[in-house]
Amino acid sequence: EADIYQTPRYLVIGTGKKITLECSQTMGHDKMYWYQQDPGMELHLIHYSYGVNSTEKGDLSSESTVSRIRTEHFPLTLESARPSHTSQYLCASSGFGTGGFGDSPLHFGNGTRLTVT
């Protein structure tokens, strides 16, 4: 039962196109994240948000941008897609845990698999 939704699930697009990957959650979580996942590699954090109007870049350099205008919505945009952007993109959210900031688990969407030709 998914409380965090990503669309589309699969996307094949040509080089140079602008795309937006959608992510919405119904749990009222303040924190949201975008991870990039490639086979055999760690999940790499590319963007995160503490709440509305808050966005930060993650550890992995990315040419994408994000916005957080509403608590439940955290879309990721690529202005000009390139083949190097081919990957799986996972959106996640979390609340604040009882023990502080670090103990709240992440809830993940099912991902968007992007192929840029």
Added chain:
Amino acid sequence: AQSVTQLGSHVSVSEGALVLLRCNYSSSVPPYLFWYVQYPNQGLQLLLKYTSAATLVKGINGFEAEFKKSETSFHLTKPSAHMSDAAEYFCAVSDLNQAGTALIFGKGTTLSVSS
């Protein structure tokens, strides 16, 4: 900087055999530790988490993990593997009190279960 090392990118077991997936962490402060499972074409699901309450943590689907500070390890085990356990498993760590910190993940271990 924190890091997580998962030993073995691929583990194969027979149905009914013990499952052992290894995870070692590197952290200068007591961490929070997590195990996630990912089934094909799905996102990650939380299996269990360690938050310093008890060193042996029980999770869903019969999995458990033991936090060993002296070995900086958080290995995942299940006494008897089931075919439905075949998936990819990720160990992750977060800092104890760092606001807004996202989880740091290992590279994952693919578990195969044969009949």
